[in-house]
Amino acid sequence: MFIDQARIQLKAGNGGSGVLSFRREKFVPKGGPDGGDGGKGGDIYFKVDAAINTLLEFRYKRSFKAESGRYGEGARKTGHSGEDLIIPVPVGTIVKDVDSGRVLADLVEDGEIFMIARGGQGGRGNTRFATSTNRAPRKFEPGRPGEEKVVDLELKLLADVGLVGLPNAGKSTLLSRLSNARPKIADYPFTTLEPHLGIVSPGEFRSFVMADIPGLIEGAHAGKGLGHRFLKHIERTRLLVMMVDASTPKPNQAIKVLEKELGEYSQVLANCPKIFVLSKCDLLQADAKRSKKFQHGISALTGQGLKELVEDLWSKLRNQK
Numbered sequence: 001m002f003i004d005q006a007r008i009q010l011k012a013g014n015g016g017s018g019v020l021s022f023r024r025e026k027f028v029p030k031g032g033p034d035g036g037d038g039g040k041g042g043d044i045y046f047k048v049d050a051a052i053n054t055l056l057e058f059r060y061k062r063s064f065k066a067e068s069g070r071y072g073e074g075a076r077k078t079g080h081s082g083e084d085l086i087i088p089v090p091v092g093t094i095v096k097d098v099d100s101g102r103v104l105a106d107l108v109e110d111g112e113i114f115m116i117a118r119g120g121q122g123g124r125g126n127t128r129f130a131t132s133t134n135r136a137p138r139k140f141e142p143g144r145p146g147e148e149k150v151v152d153l154e155l156k157l158l159a160d161v162g163l164v165g166l167p168n169a170g171k172s173t174l175l176s177r178l179s180n181a182r183p184k185i186a187d188y189p190f191t192t193l194e195p196h197l198g199i200v201s202p203g204e205f206r207s208f209v210m211a212d213i214p215g216l217i218e219g220a221h222a223g224k225g226l227g228h229r230f231l232k233h234i235e236r237t238r239l240l241v242m243m244v245d246a247s248t249p250k251p252n253q254a255i256k257v258l259e260k261e262l263g264e265y266s267q268v269l270a271n272c273p274k275i276f277v278l279s280k281c282d283l284l285q286a287d288a289k290r291s292k293k294f295q296h297g298i299s300a301l302t303g304q305g306l307k308e309l310v311e312d313l314w315s316k317l318r319n320q321k
Contacts, residue, residue: 004155004233006058007098013041013082015120015143016069018128022136023074033137034076035126039069041119041146042082046095049088050110053197055155066117069143072125082119092158092236098150108158116151120144154232157195159211160317162234162272164262165243166254167215170279172196173300174243175212178310195233202314211237216261231265238320239313240274244294246281252293273316277309 016038023031044066064087070079095105095116105114123141130137163171179198195214201207213230234240242258244251255276263270275295282299296312298305 003054003056003059004230006055006153007062008058008151008153009063010044010117010147010149010151011063011065012044012117012146012148013066013068013119014145015039015041015122016071016079016082017142018123018125018140019072019074020126020138020140021074030136032135033126033130034074035140036072036074036077036079037125037128038072038122038141038143039079039081040122041069041143042066042084043115043119044085044087044117046089046093046105046107046114046116047086048091048093048107048110048112050091052088052090053157054090055093055153058153066119066146068146069119069122072122072140076125076127079122081122084119086113089153090155092156094154094156096152096154098152104151117147117149120146156236157197157211157233158209159197159234159237160208161200161210161239161241161313162237163210163212163241163243164234164258165215165279166245166248166258169215169243169245170300171212171215171243174279174298174306175210177300177303177306179210195230200310200313202310206314208314208317216258231262231269235266235268237272239316240269240272241313242274242276243279244277246278246297247283251278255293273320275309275312275316281305 018037019035021035023034025031044064064085066085067082069082072079089107091108091110093107094103096103107114121144123143126137126140129139163175165171175196175198178200196212198210199207200210211234213233242255244254248254276293278294278297280299281297281304282302296305296309298309
């Protein structure tokens with residue numbers, strides 16, 4: 001199951017309290033203060049893990065708490081600090097503060113670590129309050145509370161190339177032919193219900209990541225159909241492949257619908273470089289002509305034009321800054 005949004009509660013560890021203590025030794029009936037400080041509360045971190053590709057875990061666990069620091073001890077011993085809590089998240093996770101709506105982090109590198117909640121400092125023991133005029137202080141401090149936050153996690157997949165098209169345009173079939181991804185494929189609209197990633201290899205030591213999202217329909221930017229929810233997953237792509245079924249009566253009109261929906265949803269997508277592809281060309285008659293708008297005519301079924309398409313994609317990606 002693909003989950004790309006989650007809201008979770010975080011509580012860093014509280015600091016341990018300082019302690020009120022005095023030396024008690026033989027022949028020293030009135031020893032001085034020796035109360036130690038409390039330990040620091042544990043921090044909470046997010047750590048990017050490339051082996052995770054969904055926020056599914058946060059559907060079942062929504063509250064996370066780090067360990068609190070221990071109380072100080074006599075003999076000026078500081079209490080043990082609470083253990084930090086490290087929460088693994090997928091590559092491409094955006095962390096937003098619920099109260100302010102501010103983006104706190106955009107985690108895109110495998111192994112990247114981000115502190116999201118700081119643990120409380122330990123309180124001071126009575127040793128810290130001894131002075132020349134007060135040699136037996138009975139004062140100590142409680143530990144400070146750890147930070148509490150409620151955050152929204154939003155996953156945006158990272159891909160070099162995004163496949164965009166109306167439902168049943170052949171995007172999933174193309175992805176399955178060019179990569180190791182195995183999305184569900186069938187001859188009816190909305191077969192794809194979640195985004196899929198695949199690694200395409202144009203040759204030795206050359207590869208790029210391709211993403212397939214559910215098909216778009218007119219009004220998708222306003223929430224119609226299924227694709228609107230997943231448009232965010234192609235906002236990070238460097239290149240878009242705009243696919244239209246060759247059997248579509250008016251392929252140029254279909255392209256206009258797709259471009260309008262992308263532009264209405266995000267200016268980033270509107271400005272993203274695009275390649276226009278006519279799919280399922282095995283359905284065309286031998287003398288059929290395609291519009292000059294389309295740079296490639298392909299058939300994922302027969303393999304027609306796939307090599308040329310991949311080489312063109314690789315060339316454009318390589319030439320980008």
